[in-house]
Amino acid sequence: MAADITKELSPLPDRTPEPAFSADELVWTAAEQEQMEVYKKRYPTNDGAIMRGLWLAQDKYGWLPPEVIRLVAETLEVPYAQVYGVATFYTQYFKERKGKYVLDVCTCFSCQVCGGYDMLHHLEEKLEIHVGETTEDGLFTLQEAECLGACGSAPMLQITNGSYLHNLTTKKLDTLIDGLREGKRVPFVSVTLPQDADDLDGNRRSDVKATDTYHAPPVAKTVK
Amino acid sequence: MPKVTIDGNVIEYEGREKLLQLCLDDGVELPHFCYHPSMSVPANCRQCLVEVGMPVKNRETGALEVDENGDPVIRFFPKLQTGCSMDVSDGMVVKTHRTSDLVKRAQKDNLEFLLVNHPLDCPICDQAGHCPLQIQAYKYGPEGSRFEFRKVKKPKRVKLGPRVMLDAERCINCTRCVRFTDEISKSHQLTIIARGVKNYPMTPPGMEFDDPYSMNTTDICPVGALTPANTRFQARQWEMAPTPSITTTNAKGANCFYWTRDNLIMKITPRQNLQVNEYWLPDEDRLVLDQFNNNRPEGPQVRADGGLQASTWDAATAAAADLLDAVDGSEILFVGSAYATVEDNYLLTKLASALGAATPVYLSHVETGHGDDWLRTDDRTPNTQGCERLGLTRTDAATLQAQLEEGAIKLVYVLEDDLVASGLAAGALDGVSVILHHYNTTNATLPAADVALPAAMVVETVGTFVSEDGHAQRVRPAKAIKGINRTLMMETGKSRTDMHGTPFDRWHNESHQVDCQPSWETLPAIAALLGHPMSYKGPKQIMAEVAANHDAFAGATYDAMGLEGVRLEEIGEAV
Numbered sequence: 001m002a003a004d005i006t007k008e009l010s011p012l013p014d015r016t017p018e019p020a021f022s023a024d025e026l027v028w029t030a031a032e033q034e035q036m037e038v039y040k041k042r043y044p045t046n047d048g049a050i051m052r053g054l055w056l057a058q059d060k061y062g063w064l065p066p067e068v069i070r071l072v073a074e075t076l077e078v079p080y081a082q083v084y085g086v087a088t089f090y091t092q093y094f095k096e097r098k099g100k101y102v103l104d105v106c107t108c109f110s111c112q113v114c115g116g117y118d119m120l121h122h123l124e125e126k127l128e129i130h131v132g133e134t135t136e137d138g139l140f141t142l143q144e145a146e147c148l149g150a151c152g153s154a155p156m157l158q159i160t161n162g163s164y165l166h167n168l169t170t171k172k173l174d175t176l177i178d179g180l181r182e183g184k185r186v187p188f189v190s191v192t193l194p195q196d197a198d199d200l201d202g203n204r205r206s207d208v209k210a211t212d213t214y215h216a217p218p219v220a221k222t223v224k
Numbered sequence: 225m226p227k228v229t230i231d232g233n234v235i236e237y238e239g240r241e242k243l244l245q246l247c248l249d250d251g252v253e254l255p256h257f258c259y260h261p262s263m264s265v266p267a268n269c270r271q272c273l274v275e276v277g278m279p280v281k282n283r284e285t286g287a288l289e290v291d292e293n294g295d296p297v298i299r300f301f302p303k304l305q306t307g308c309s310m311d312v313s314d315g316m317v318v319k320t321h322r323t324s325d326l327v328k329r330a331q332k333d334n335l336e337f338l339l340v341n342h343p344l345d346c347p348i349c350d351q352a353g354h355c356p357l358q359i360q361a362y363k364y365g366p367e368g369s370r371f372e373f374r375k376v377k378k379p380k381r382v383k384l385g386p387r388v389m390l391d392a393e394r395c396i397n398c399t400r401c402v403r404f405t406d407e408i409s410k411s412h413q414l415t416i417i418a419r420g421v422k423n424y425p426m427t428p429p430g431m432e433f434d435d436p437y438s439m440n441t442t443d444i445c446p447v448g449a450l451t452p453a454n455t456r457f458q459a460r461q462w463e464m465a466p467t468p469s470i471t472t473t474n475a476k477g478a479n480c481f482y483w484t485r486d487n488l489i490m491k492i493t494p495r496q497n498l499q500v501n502e503y504w505l506p507d508e509d510r511l512v513l514d515q516f517n518n519n520r521p522e523g524p525q526v527r528a529d530g531g532l533q534a535s536t537w538d539a540a541t542a543a544a545a546d547l548l549d550a551v552d553g554s555e556i557l558f559v560g561s562a563y564a565t566v567e568d569n570y571l572l573t574k575l576a577s578a579l580g581a582a583t584p585v586y587l588s589h590v591e592t593g594h595g596d597d598w599l600r601t602d603d604r605t606p607n608t609q610g611c612e613r614l615g616l617t618r619t620d621a622a623t624l625q626a627q628l629e630e631g632a633i634k635l636v637y638v639l640e641d642d643l644v645a646s647g648l649a650a651g652a653l654d655g656v657s658v659i660l661h662h663y664n665t666t667n668a669t670l671p672a673a674d675v676a677l678p679a680a681m682v683v684e685t686v687g688t689f690v691s692e693d694g695h696a697q698r699v700r701p702a703k704a705i706k707g708i709n710r711t712l713m714m715e716t717g718k719s720r721t722d723m724h725g726t727p728f729d730r731w732h733n734e735s736h737q738v739d740c741q742p743s744w745e746t747l748p749a750i751a752a753l754l755g756h757p758m759s760y761k762g763p764k765q766i767m768a769e770v771a772a773n774h775d776a777f778a779g780a781t782y783d784a785m786g787l788e789g790v791r792l793e794e795i796g797e798a799v
Contacts, residue, residue: 007377008377008378008379009376009377009378009421009422010376010377010378010379010392010418010421010422010423010424011379012379012382012392012426013417013426013429014429015427015429015430016429016430017429017430066428066429066430069428070428070430079406079412079415080412080428080431081405081412081413081414081415081427081428081431082406082412082415083428084415084417084428084429085415085416085417085428088417088418088419089417089418089419
């Protein structure tokens with residue numbers, strides 16, 4: 001049988017994984033504990049705070065192995081299974097160890113026609129990894145993402161669930177990777193929608209100087 | 225009373241009801257998967273969609289608007305509504321698939337979606353034959369699928385826990401199993417992981433689905449995604465016949481069906497009884513198939529030439545009568561049993577008093593800490609209350625041993641229990657004659673027995689058990705035994721094709737019949753030989769006599785007990 005037929009699209013998670021963090025590491029600092037209490041008070045029931053709690057834990061540990069998910073569940077006094085279900089639902093919660101910078105290159109419809117895959121392949125070559133993998137130095141993880149809601153500035157990518165990089169070119173990507181290797185984060189760049197440009201005197205936001213003005217979108221190499 | 229009109233039929237209702245529940249209560253079939261009457265309503269399967277409308281009221285006067293024929297004008301919701309989450313209100317008009325093409329179409333399309341990634345492996349699926357998805361796809365589904373791509377591959381043959389297997393591809397994500405562990409058993413062991421087409425129920429890493437009630441999820445699973453590990457691939461649904469009865473693993477008297485094929489118990493599933501177990505059955509009640517099918521005795525035995533030799537029923541009862549006749553009544557110890565029915569214990573007390581022996585005792589099998597205040601009890605026997613109400617004396621192995629060591633006892637008559645396995649030293653029975661009614665050849669008292677009389681188990685007999693809560697319930701024979709007994713034949717369910725007709729009929733099946741007798745047949749036979757005839761037509765008459773003579777059993781006649789049992793008056797302190 002062909003390999004792609006037998007390959008499980010949704011494989012069974014490791015049900016008895018080796019813990020990645022020791023019991024000594026699995027404690028909150030006083031400030032984090034206090035923050036969790038704030039989250040708990042914010043919602044009528046504690047399960048409302050699950051997503052906040054997981055986010056805090058991911059900030060602390062970098063990813064969410066089962067023992068961290070269990071720690072969040074115990075802190076919030078909600079069932080472990082429920083927290084695990086939430087964590088597996090969202091791709092932004094990392095269930096396996098990722099690189100320091102997770103590059104989510106959008107290859108959804110708009111980005112695809114504007115060259116999203118070109119950008120992805122360029123990164124694959126530059127980082128010498130396949131999509132879904134992490135570089136050996138543990139610095140970069142390359143991922144394909146579905147629409148991140150910035151079609152107006154396609155193609156784009158997102159860095160570790162955080163800042164966006166718009167209107168990608170291979171040159172921009174090279175600068176980004178080289179910069180990140182030296183620890184330089186990308187500066188914030190605001191994007192103006194074309195229909196707003198005239199009405200709002202170029203930009204509807206207050207940070208006019210940091211604006212990349214609209215230009216004709218690029219076209220993917222494969223689009224004829 | 226407020227009224228709802230469903231497909232033109234007016235239904236009266238009381239209180240706050242959900243539309244789907246109202247339909248189910250009223251016998252109006254509405255297809256559904258995720259809804260379960262005892263759990264929260266997620267409305268996620270979308271199968272119970274119906275058209276719902278309300279009569280139009282004039283906003284100023286509040287009067288109902290009428291059309292030219294004088295009928296009230298009904299304004300329907302713009303979209304279809306899920307019946308399970310819809311609160312009914314007075315005057316509501318509902319159109320189901322019987323009257324609405326829109327609903328019919330919605331059900332059909334919804335099933336097409338549910339079947340997109342569902343493997344069509346019904347021929348090898350244990351759920352086939354009683355699968356809501358299969359049934360509803362036949363009744364309401366599309367003729368084929370327009371989906372011509374590869375189906376999503378998901379994990380199969382996953383051992384979720386020691387007793388439940390998961391086939392994730394079959395799952396339609398109704399979340400019944402997750403809600404069961406969250407809301408009913410409260411073990412919180414399951415969750416739906418991932419999302420979209422990739423999701424399925426799973427335990428979190430490091431956790432096993434070992435809930436003592438885990439197998440209930442296999443009953444409520446509307447597809448074959450969760451199946452019991454112990455009965456997987458053992459029998460097809462249509463080969464088995466269900467018999468409504470109760471379980472005897474503990475003193476709760478949970479209602480169940482015994483599923484039989486070729487006179488073997490193939491599986492045990494819960495039977496709804498809102499007074500006792502609602503819809504549920506603990507796992508321990510379902511894992512006792514072995515005791516009914518294996519290590520069963522092959523006819524009565526009598527001690528001769530230093531060993532137990534196979535005998536006939538006539539010879540064995542005569543041997544038992546001879547033993548009883550040879551000693552004085554005061555030298556006989558009658559041991560009743562909390563495993564046996566009220567009828568059997570009652571006949572034993574009658575025999576004891578006829579012979580002038582002391583009131584029978586019974587061994588208590590309480591395992592402190594086993595119970596959980598729900599369907600599992602500390603008491604591991606089904607009929608302690610029945611024995612108490614009959615006036616039997618509770619005892620334990622140590623007391624029995626002391627009594628035997630005094631030496632006054634010459635004969636022990638054991639009804640359906642195992643003294644040695646309960647802690648009595650085997651040596652204590654040396655020099656004492658033992659007459660034993662036993663279920664299994666593994667009975668540890670059997671080596672000491674002089675006459676061994678195989679007794680019918682709960683799945684082969686007719687009788688009454690009284691639960692810890694004083695609920696008297698009767699059992700029916702699920703499998704046939706070797707001997708011919710008119711009562712047992714009449715009580716056997718009509719669904720048993722193998723039980724009807726003559727031995728010359730093609731469907732007649734004698735395989736796996738155990739050569740045993742209900743004790744209510746053996747005891748009168750022995751009593752008759754001793755000159756104390758007990759003439760009963762059957763257990764129904766025995767129970768009628770018990771109910772009439774014992775206040776503690778008032779009202780517990782067979783007709784009154786029916787399928788759901790009778791709650792008896794409380795007596796003193798419960799055991």
